[in-house]
Amino acid sequence: MNKRKRLQFFVANHRSDIIGQSFAYIWLIGLCLTTIFPFFWMVSTSFKPKFEILFHRLLPQAPTIENYINVLTRWQYGTWFFNSVVVTTITVVVSVFFCSLCGYALAKFRFKGSKLFFILILSTIMVPGEMLIIPWYVNAFKLRIVNTLPGVVFPGLMGAFGVFVMRQAFLNIPNELIDAARVEGASELSIFIKIILPITTGSMSALAVLTALGTWNEYLWPLIIMSSVDRFTLQLGMMHASVTDATRELITNWSVIMTSTTIASLPMLIMVIFLQKYFVKGIALSGLN
Amino acid sequence: MDETILTAALNSKIIFILVGFFSIIVIAFVTERFIAPKLRLRHRENLYGYIFIAIPAIYFLVVLILPMIASFQYSFQKYNILSSEKPFNGFDNYRYLLNSEVFGKAIVNSFKFALFRVPLVISLSLITALMFQRIKRYKNLLRTLMLLPFMTSSVALGWIFNYLYSREGAIFEVLKNLGIPETKALLTLNVKTALYAIAFVSAWSSIGYYTLLFTVGLDAIPEEIYDAAKVDGASRWQIFSKITWPLLNPSLVLISIMAVTASLKNFDLIRVMSGSNGTGGPMNSTLTMPLFIYMEAFTRLNMGRAAASTVVFFLIILVITLVQLKVTQRDIQY
Numbered sequence: 001m002n003k004r005k006r007l008q009f010f011v012a013n014h015r016s017d018i019i020g021q022s023f024a025y026i027w028l029i030g031l032c033l034t035t036i037f038p039f040f041w042m043v044s045t046s047f048k049p050k051f052e053i054l055f056h057r058l059l060p061q062a063p064t065i066e067n068y069i070n071v072l073t074r075w076q077y078g079t080w081f082f083n084s085v086v087v088t089t090i091t092v093v094v095s096v097f098f099c100s101l102c103g104y105a106l107a108k109f110r111f112k113g114s115k116l117f118f119i120l121i122l123s124t125i126m127v128p129g130e131m132l133i134i135p136w137y138v139n140a141f142k143l144r145i146v147n148t149l150p151g152v153v154f155p156g157l158m159g160a161f162g163v164f165v166m167r168q169a170f171l172n173i174p175n176e177l178i179d180a181a182r183v184e185g186a187s188e189l190s191i192f193i194k195i196i197l198p199i200t201t202g203s204m205s206a207l208a209v210l211t212a213l214g215t216w217n218e219y220l221w222p223l224i225i226m227s228s229v230d231r232f233t234l235q236l237g238m239m240h241a242s243v244t245d246a247t248r249e250l251i252t253n254w255s256v257i258m259t260s261t262t263i264a265s266l267p268m269l270i271m272v273i274f275l276q277k278y279f280v281k282g283i284a285l286s287g288l289n
Numbered sequence: 290m291d292e293t294i295l296t297a298a299l300n301s302k303i304i305f306i307l308v309g310f311f312s313i314i315v316i317a318f319v320t321e322r323f324i325a326p327k328l329r330l331r332h333r334e335n336l337y338g339y340i341f342i343a344i345p346a347i348y349f350l351v352v353l354i355l356p357m358i359a360s361f362q363y364s365f366q367k368y369n370i371l372s373s374e375k376p377f378n379g380f381d382n383y384r385y386l387l388n389s390e391v392f393g394k395a396i397v398n399s400f401k402f403a404l405f406r407v408p409l410v411i412s413l414s415l416i417t418a419l420m421f422q423r424i425k426r427y428k429n430l431l432r433t434l435m436l437l438p439f440m441t442s443s444v445a446l447g448w449i450f451n452y453l454y455s456r457e458g459a460i461f462e463v464l465k466n467l468g469i470p471e472t473k474a475l476l477t478l479n480v481k482t483a484l485y486a487i488a489f490v491s492a493w494s495s496i497g498y499y500t501l502l503f504t505v506g507l508d509a510i511p512e513e514i515y516d517a518a519k520v521d522g523a524s525r526w527q528i529f530s531k532i533t534w535p536l537l538n539p540s541l542v543l544i545s546i547m548a549v550t551a552s553l554k555n556f557d558l559i560r561v562m563s564g565s566n567g568t569g570g571p572m573n574s575t576l577t578m579p580l581f582i583y584m585e586a587f588t589r590l591n592m593g594r595a596a597a598s599t600v601v602f603f604l605i606i607l608v609i610t611l612v613q614l615k616v617t618q619r620d621i622q623y
Contacts, residue, residue: 020525021423021425024423027417028421029431031413031417031496032434035437035438035497036434039437039441039449041449041453045452054457099345101344101345102345102346105337109334109335109338111334111335111336111337117346120349121349126606126610127353127357127603128602128603129554130556130578130579130582130599130602131356132356132357134363134595134596135356135360136352137370137587139356143303154352157352158345187321187322188337189317192341216442219442219444219556219557219560220579238444238445238448242448243566251457252455252457254452257451257452258448260448261449268442272440276436279436279440283501283502
């Protein structure tokens, strides 16, 4: 290429780049508007008095918090929120710890049967949850843990995905580091807890955020196992409240229902937006397998 | 009831299980302190391997592997959770499913759902991922906003769209203003459109997620190939069709199959949005396999039949997964 030609190439490339970029921005911003709109509509409707539902205005004309008072006094959102927090916390803590433990053993110890065990764990990914809920329920029934905390948390305490992600993270740690600690006389458990866990916090946080989100949003299993209203998780409670509210009046009072969905979804959404970095990392890790 | 979620259910069996786990931990500490230092390294590695995986192995066995086998067993039994007798009845449950029109409809609906949702979400998120490659600023912000619906619970999303699709909702209003008659504009109450209306919500809510997966795939393509092509004067379309598309193909296949499996497994959104209080209405037009399994097991209490339908469901998913493994084992050709 001579100089002139190269300049032409550059200019042409640059111009098409600007057009391409603005097109990309239009597409992406348009798509984002469609993803924000329902949430905006939800929050906006939750502040509308009942008669304004029929007007389809973007913002409430006479904003009111009457719906919130109504919903919060009639339903036990506090209890449901607390239940969800308890269930999610237990699941995340147990799951991250044991997935790390298992992943570490599979990555760093060569023991008989480790390969077979790993394959067995991975094969459970293929089994759909729908297949397991029936035996889970039957056994929970026999153990008399239906409608209790142990009953609702036990299926989520570990998963093949978590073990896989943590094993992947531990494989990247050089063996020399562990050997050095062994030479120093550290025991294996203290190596794991004091040296290995602190350097894999990235993967652990990613796994924790994904697990927390999954548990918080879980609907099918709590629906099956929980039967009394004061033990419901937030999702169950929201469903219960909305179904009842939807059939209470002749014209559905959507502002009350949107208040319920706002109360149920906004806290977690805000939290996840702040933890988005780990969430994205977790998805990137999940794409590896 | 005075018990809260924290105090209920500490019955003898649960305490027994907890004591079991606690004793495993105690044994682990004792071995670590007194036995392990006396062993040679090779034996020590064996021992520690088993100590570390003891609890996870029990968990995987008891909670994930044995129940799967139990499912196969139940599928050959006449099993009602309330009666103590559960006689084997051979292939009766399967014969029932084979002759059941409703189950056939559930399978067809599941595939319809997947076949509508997957192409829609895959094409949209592939385009979106390619657009993300072009821009330089505000990437994180746009990505977060796009992920919002994916991070929201399906129950909340379902209710938002129940509202938007309803007679008082915005989507109905728009359709009515476009001149569509009222009976057809109520998408979720119409037998022909109800399933697709739900599939659309499902597709829309996961665009952000699949975009991220595609972005991972696109980032794995080495930059040098693009630079070389640009220097050679390749047009954008040539770059896409000759480089990006072929190199992205393996992850495209993988992501599509993940999307198909996820669509078949979708329960929450369908439960929240389908008519007649989430039982697959109108006229079973939104009855899919997970919903059928749920209702067979927990409203009609036929654990045996439900187990048989989960086995069928599992075999369908297994076939799809095996196809996925077969496809991804093909070599990537540069």
